[in-house]
Amino acid sequence: MGRKPCCPKEGLNRGAWTAMEDDILVSYIRKHGEGKWGSLPKRAGLKRCGKSCRLRWLNYLRPGIKRGNISDDEEELIIRLHGLLGNRWSLIAGRLPGRTDNEIKNYWNTTLGKKVRGEVGGHSRQHHQATAASTVVRSRPSSEPARTSSDAAPPSPDTSPVRTKALRCTARLPVAPPRAASPASHGRPPDDAEAAEVRQDHLPEDDMSIDLDFDMCELSFLSPWRGQDGDGVVGPSGQFVGGEGDMEALLLEPAGDDVEFAWF
């Protein structure tokens, strides 16, 4: 019994990649493109598992990869994003150009995680907790302490945006160009520069079009999604009105007229 292995282990190289293997993989992908990882090793003449090839390419050989020297700014951003997203390394990496999920995960596990927990010098525990909390707290009652996903207790979906497991729900939504704040701001403080108001013109999901007013780069909210018709508005607590079902979203990438959200 047992699970079928992803590829036969016999006759395959394991461990560190050699320069020659790297050359073979890079030249093959340059010629044929990425994908078909399962059959790539055979076609490229590599004695490696397809998953291993994919990992090697994505983490080390792909053009534009930055290695090492994580700057203070990047460090700060990782901490903030970890506070928002938990251990969803691929999402965090997506906001750090040139960085890979594996590198960020390693960096967190060996360095940043300890720093945040106050186990090593440098940044104080208080400093990092405050940093993360300042981003997350909007969707959490003030009585509840900030929490990272490295904590064992599973977060309540009602109170915390932090999940331990990534969900693949990323959607790219066409939106109107940024414009002045709408009157339907639900009392959001005007100086809340990081916050966003999302106006949901109509549902359902196959043609979701939202008006967006933001000069921020991040949005996190968790909300019950209520109602069926009419405009939907994200209020100060991140509450959406205009559909039904529980939802959580993080604005990933404002890019021109498109805004990329992850829906959880």
Next chain:
DNA sequence: AATGTGCACAACCGCAATTTG
């Protein structure tokens, strides 16, 4: 110089989601 210890990082593993036939 030899050995022990801790750290950082590359790579592997298993699971889940997604795609394909």
Next chain:
DNA sequence: GCAAATTGCGGTTGTGCACAT
């Protein structure tokens, strides 16, 4: 609709290096 294949992700392990003893 279902099963198999593929892809993506996060957790964990193995290894090499630097430093201490």
